Amino acid sequence: MKLLTRTSLSYIGVSFVVFIISALIFYNLLHQIFKHQLDETLNEEKLLIEQTINYSDSVPDFRLVFGHMIDVTILNAPQVKTGHIRDTLMYDNELGAFASFRHLFAENTSIRNKGYTINIYKPLRDTEKLIAEIVISLVLVFVSLLLLLVFVNYFITRRVWIPFYRILNNLGRYEINQPAPLEIQHTDIYEFNLLNQALEKMSKKIQFDYMNLKEFNENAAHELQTPLAIIKSKLELLVQKENLDDDQLRLIGAAFEATARMSKLNQGLLLISKIENNQFIQTEEINIAGLIDGTLEHFEEIIGHRGITVSKNYQYPVHLKMNPALAEIFITNLVSNAIKHNVNNGHIAVTLQPGSFIIANTGHVLKIDPLELFKRFRKSDNNPDSVGLGLAIVQKIATLYRLKIDYLHHDGYHTLNISFS
């Protein structure tokens, strides 16, 4: 839910509840007031009737005076003074139906030693109508006020939060491995400026740490090259010595193999950090079909040796704008991957089509999650000697050139689909 929707809805909700409660209170209050007033009128009329009887010693027809139902009955004996005012239902002649009336009843009223009962009925119809009218007009005023407020609030909030959305947008676009810093725009709202400052500080710190780490990785890999070169060269000299027995040769051989692996690993890591550092700037149109053909030719003997057959289906010439060295590494890694993880007498199928190219190879089912394939140092356990950087490098290059790699396994084929827009 959007911030604006949420605040508007809360605003409407709270206003609605407050409105209902205050309307009820208001209605009751109005009712009380009107009833009170009616009762006062009834009492006044009663007083007037008593005075009139007292004065004239007769019971005139009060209906003519007051225009509504008044009933005065003479009682035989003086009664105890009693009386009340309450609501009652009565047949209304004017209305032709039962309706609410306010009814004053007074008994006793000994006037000149005679007892009377006085009943005065006043219809509530008019008061209720009045109350209804007042309430309705108030509701109308209130609702329009509420709507106005909600709208005003909506527009004000929207205006006020504009910097916030700008910050969000900038944050969304911010990429830590890009040299461009987080865009900070000054606003005239104190809190957003605070937020901006905090974000700026944080992003600078993160970027600094990230750069530091990256630099460290790169330097570490770089600095390892020389000692590795020395070890390698010394071992190569050692191997040339005469009179080495088989056991010594085996030991040197193992050390040599490990050094070779380490140096491959190091080169891979260096390459990755170079890609991350955007050190491959120069690009040109690369003919993917030509590159794949060249790579397959390069590995021709190995492919032949393992009895692997290759089928090519070039439906469409694929040209990608890439750095030539990276393009070569990309394709070489993909192709050598398809050879390495193939089975003897297996098959490699290369397809070039509009929007994508596919390299598929037969092979055993993966023992790891396909998504893990593209992470560094992840390898399936049937190839302990491989360094495990090939596909991580492929992924890095793909990310650099916005290529999308999808892995699929079906019909015994590992399929890598490289799509581009």
Next chain:
Amino acid sequence: MKILLIEDETELSGSISEYLQKENYLCETATTYEYAIEKINLYQYDCIVVDINLPDGSGLELIRALKEQKSETGIIIISARNSLDDKITGLEIGADDYLTKPFHLPELNARIKSIIRRRSFGGSNEIIYNDLSILPDKMEVMVLGEPITLTKKEYDLLVFFLANKDRVLTREAIAEHLWGDEMDLADSFDFIYTHIKNLRKKIIEKGGADYIRTIYGMGYKFTDQ
């Protein structure tokens, strides 16, 4: 043959010169830019192996200085950087080859030989070894004067062996020579074995001697001893 090795890492420089000295090269070393410039100005070399990152200057500058002298010296860059730009710049300003550290000594040796051969024989640069002769320009191989047909990899392998005869070549060095350093095929040693087997067979079939020895757990050696 005089070679100047410009490399600030003395241990590495020591290894390289030790390996090259066995090829009967006269190998001189320089560890700084200053010293290297001095040597270049005073003496003539057949080949110069230069590291790009020197403590007091750039190897690229050395190459420029050398080229200003209109020197015919062959130049091989060795660099830890593996930077494409350095490689392109280096080759553009006149270097003959580029090797990335860490490299195999037989590889450097083979490249030096190839450069010297190209420069000193002016066209006729036949490699002769007992009953074998190779014409690198035509990529032709003869056994006892009779041509044999080799695949590209077999040919590369033979030239690599001849450049490093009487030396133990590790399988790693051979694999990297044949397929480059992007090669990460764990079972590539099998292919080397197959190539060597085929190469040996083709030479023996034409009456040539069997020169390739297998060094257990390590690699191969091309020798007539």
